[in-house]
Amino acid sequence: MDISKALVAKSDCLNASDLTGAPIVATIAGARKGDAAKPVVIDLVGMDGRPWKPSKGMLRVIAHAWGVESDAWIGRLVKLVNNPEVIYAGEKVGGVEVIAMSHIPADFTIPVRISQKKVKQHHVAVLAEPATEPWLAQWQAIKNALTAAGYDGDSKQLLATAGQVIGANWDHPNKISAEDAQKVLAAVREDTPDEAPAS
Known part of the structure; x- marks a missing residue:
């Protein structure tokens, strides 16, 4: 029996806890304005209307790879994972991170802040583009x-x-x-x- 659905948190957006069991690969359906805390909301195909609200660090990763025009991201894929080391308000709360992306020519590594005092080198791998109905x-x-x-x-x-x-x-x-x-x-x-x- 696959228990992955039982692990999904009851929330209106994708949470790090949703990815506790395993990473997911998701197709981007669109991006829109969020609020001051999460300025960009990314809609994902097949997530039951639950969007991803990436951190500024992950937005920088996406912009580095795909550019700042969000319309260009539509139809592209991201592999998302829970990094339990992400710190918020002094505590390890976990966070959704991108570990692979489609439509990039090669793997890359860029610095990403994971707390007020800590920056890590974040690695993103090439994610093969699907042969199915983009x-x-x-x-x-x-x-x-x-x-x-x-x-x-x-x-x-x-x-x-x-x-x-x-x-x-x-x-x-x-x-x-x-x-x-x-x-x-x-x-x-x-x-x-x-x-x-x-x-």
Whole structure:
């Protein structure tokens, strides 16, 4: 019996404790603004709507490897693990770390802060890109953006809407090129109202 699901913490986001049993490989569906403590929220395919809220150290790792434009991360893979040595408020609480990434030419090592006084050399390995349907993450990101902009409907209707946004027409989401996907995301996000400021 695989008990991995029983280890998952009851939370609205991915936690280090979720990775106690083993690392996971996840596909990035999109990234969005977070709050002051966790400024970027990364949506992952197949995580039951529970996003990853990376630390600033892990954001620096991702930016070093893939650049600072988060739309370019969509469809790419990360291997995440719990590092129990991560310290917060003077105690070892653990943290989610990236140990491998797709779409990088070679392994790399960069300094990452794990506490106020401690920096470690963090190593990231090359993660082989899957041979299976990478368009799924891209399509999920488009659907997420359309929904956030107030569009609704089933997948067929959303596909038609995505095409109308840039003057294109597809009979299946897997026909959307990466270039067209970026155009759709950029156009839809321009039309998405900013979140109201917190009171």
